[in-house]
Amino acid sequence: MRVIPAEIQFKDWLYSIGTGQVGDSVMIPLAMRVNSRQELYTFVFNTGFDAPVNELLKRLILSPTNRIVDLINDEIIDIIDSPEHVYLSRDNPTSENPFAYNLADYDVAQLNRLTPIGMPAHNIKLKVGAIIVLLQNLNTQKGLCNGTRMIVRRLHQDLIEAETVSGSSDRGIRIGICRVRNNYKDLRPDQVSFERFQFPVRVAFCMTITKAQGQTCERLGIDISDEPFAHGQTYTAFSRCRSGENIRVFAPGKKPDNNGNISMRNVVARGIRFD
Structure with missing residues (x-):
């Protein structure tokens, strides 16, 4: 699991997603949301596109579909x-x-x-x-x-x-x-x-969540204009980054609750678990 020891809460959250303990949807907090793709690009690539190779390659956007x-x-x-x-x-x-x-x-x-x-x-x-x-x-x-x-x-x-x-x-x-x-x-x-x-x-x-398995990054954006549709995609997406503070989610069309949180689909096949 791609996390650092200080991120205990984030680690537990990832575990609950991967095992399906959170159910069929995950609540994305207001602090993790952005309101436009441009805002997502600015967050992920905040150092610009001429940053050193070791810096730029640690930044990634994910989405479930090739579209x-x-x-x-x-x-x-x-x-x-x-x-x-x-x-x-x-x-x-x-x-x-x-x-x-x-x-x-x-x-x-x-x-x-x-x-x-x-x-x-x-x-x-x-x-x-x-x-x-x-x-x-x-x-x-x-x-x-x-x-x-x-x-x-x-x-x-x-x-x-x-x-x-x-x-x-x-x-x-x-x-x-x-x-x-x-x-x-x-x-x-x-x-x-x-x-x-x-x-x-x-x-x-930007890469599909499936193609990004094995990637680790320090700044991560997730675009769910198309929602996750396959087993483990939500877990795989969020676990590419070591810190929840360095993740932002763009979810157009999602209506937030009274606290500004939105839900994201979590597909977990029963009987399969993440260790």
Whole structure:
């Protein structure tokens, strides 16, 4: 459990969420709330987007769905004051079946619109200073694994120069990321499988709660425009940060009670517990 000893009350609160003791909803106190996404961005990234790598990578926004994650990442990219680079993938249908004639007629534009789980998008919009996350293991010995967050430092036509931190060190290390072949195979009958030649990254100021498992941060924002829908998402989200004082929640449309508290859905499968 990602907490420090002084946060006993927060630790107990997390435990009650994870075990389902709080029931199907969690009360979010007024002190933990913000009233707009802009306020959420300001709280999480209060040092700006040009902070040192070890500082910036300890800041994160979470949301249950890709719909809100993509919206937030697009908004923050637009805030950054640097030239924009757009990288388009090369997509091709693939099949081991020589009689799959339907693939030959499959519109590449349709492939461009697909983004299966774990695959980079056809259209990646980046700026220097953007936070990105790796979607593949590039070098496990150097800690460049699926889920590693890093900061874009330079952008070239066929190369992304990025900086991250390694292990417990706060020193930044520079790496170069090239385009790679990303393969998607749909095993259902008559479904298309395809190859995407693209950088194995995604913008990651904001991540889905599921993708953020294993992350630890010092400033955390949670956007529940779409509420948690799967087992353990609420616990996973709040436990990414060591202190409740460093968490803010944006919950549009939620009506507060007389004390200013709001409720957040807590999905816990009975018979499953967190230790």
